[in-house]
Amino acid sequence: MRKRISLLMIMLLIWFLALMIYGMFQLQRPLNISEKQVVALEKGRPVSSFFMKLERENWMQDSRWIMLVAKLSGKSRLAKAGEYELTPQMNSWDVLDTLIKGKSVQYKITLVEGQNVHEMMSRLAANDKLIQDLPSDVSQLMTFLGLEGHPEGRFFPDTYQFHRNTRASEILVRAQIRLETVLAEEWREREEGLPYKTPYEALVMASIVEKETAAPEEREMIAGVFVRRLQKRMRLETDPTVIYGLGDRYKGNIRKKHLREKTAYNTYRMKGLPPTPIAMVGREAIHAALHPADGEELYFVAKGDGRHQFSSTLAEHNKAVRHYQIYKRKDEYRSTPTDQ
Template identity: 55%
Template sequence: MLRKLLLTLFGGLLLALLLVMAGLAAGWYGLRWYGDQKVPVTSDAGFIIVTGDSLGRVVQRLSADQLINYPEIFKLFARVRGVAADLQAGEYLIAPGTTYRQLLNQFVEGDVRYFSVTLVEGWTLRELLVDLNSHPKLSAPVELTKLTAVVGAFIKDAPQTDNLEGLFYADTYSFEAGTSVVSILKRAHQKLQSVLAEEWDKKAEDLPYKSPYEALIMASIIEKETGVTSERPDIAGVFVRRLEKRMRLQTDPTVIYGMGDRYEGKLNRRMLREPTAYNTYVIHGLPPTPIATVGREAIQAALNPSDGKTLYFVARGDGTHHFSKTLAEHNRAVRKYQITERREDYRSTVQPSM
């Protein structure tokens, strides 16, 4: 009797164990199947995990945004995998075809969405800040009047600390949502210092610059004078020869920069005679600071100017320039391109190719 009872009890326990094991196996295969299912989106969708968000809060918002099905199973899936507390804050891009397993991996690995901002060659510092401050994914905008105090921690080698024009490299920068404007400025300054040092080490001999900063000033003038890459060394050659001959640079962009907000789109003789620290029709040598943001090509041109004897150039009206060796030749070119044969579609920059 006892033996029969023990066998019955043992059989019951064995059956219960088998049922539990079968249930666990079914549950495991069920979660595995769920992980292979695709999120219910037909186009790219953004999702933000805020610092401090719990798994429950994340799943609740995913479900409310209709980005997942069966939210309770998603929570169980994360807990079984042991990553319920490992979701990282950030903005994520959920693409069509993403599986629940891949989505959870994104959250755990911090595979966040990246955005980009481009600092354009030839921009002034004011234009650069307006663009950064208006970017919807950047945080903590910076006012121009407070810039020196904000970036002083990492810009310590600028001769003109009251004017940081030109000290941020023109390039495209990727970043996570919520990155600060100052963070982009720091990267842009470090990139400028790196590129300037690289190009300074490869500069031509006997250039009239006392420092890389002076070469940067020249590069900014070249940047504003032409958008044609092939012309930059030729324009650099003109300006370098003028410096060597102690001739004034007489470049319009410096006059315009010195006028600031007073410039309304057109220069006249009075403006060219107006004394400012930047008016190279009045001062000898380089202006005190750069006048624009630059890229590598302008720096290369400033440090490797073309050889030759040209001392003048004038815009043809199609974005390119005519170069002259003598003042008489230059005056004829000015009359031709600016007066007698001036183009109806006159422009100072090259039309972008379609």
């Protein structure tokens, strides 16, 4: 009888050891995938649902072992919802560790400097990884976000990372806070004697600089021209503000009737700055608006390559206009920079 019991115990021990070896083999076995895969652990779902999904896809041969380990160790409660990238080198332990650390997939969206608020909203709406919670009417945007004022230029152009199912409004809140932070930093270091009463006026100027040139080295010079014109109570006479004021009516060319039209953004008709920015503004343009280049230039004309010829007198300017816009005009001529 004792021999039978001993034999049974030995057999049970061998079976247990074999089972443990099999379990360890399954835990350390690489996933059955040949390329990266993205799998989601849905919010509110147990971690077992994630591993069962891998087994159904035949990416994991036997998920019971890692689920048992996760439950017995208490780690199943630590797994975080999200999308996770799995690679061929990963085994069950690696997958569980990834879920616990919350190393979920991050996506990116770029808000582009020089684009207006309508273009920004379209870019957000086109991203299928975001929850689209923003109002369709741009005029309601600031109220929806709990902010005041006009939305144009109030969001910082940058690349923002986010997890799937992040609300689009969260991206804009981050962009708005970032804009206010950058503007405050640059405002504190501004040059003396500038014709701006508030940081917002500097932001308006920066948006004009942003739209006027695609050449980084020209930003301070463009700002210098506009600052001197403001100080002399001259009109800014800048095409990008006119274009912005036309909105959907702009079809690619500014006509004389547009320059004669009296709108809040027609700087050929009104003195001073327009009432709001005309585009999203990067730090470089803000810096230029607050650190304009010294000089006597009051005019500039596009050369046709995205850069400009600067002049101090109207006579010099008219000569430059004839040279670059009449005699040397080319098919690829650009009077304003292309979108960046």
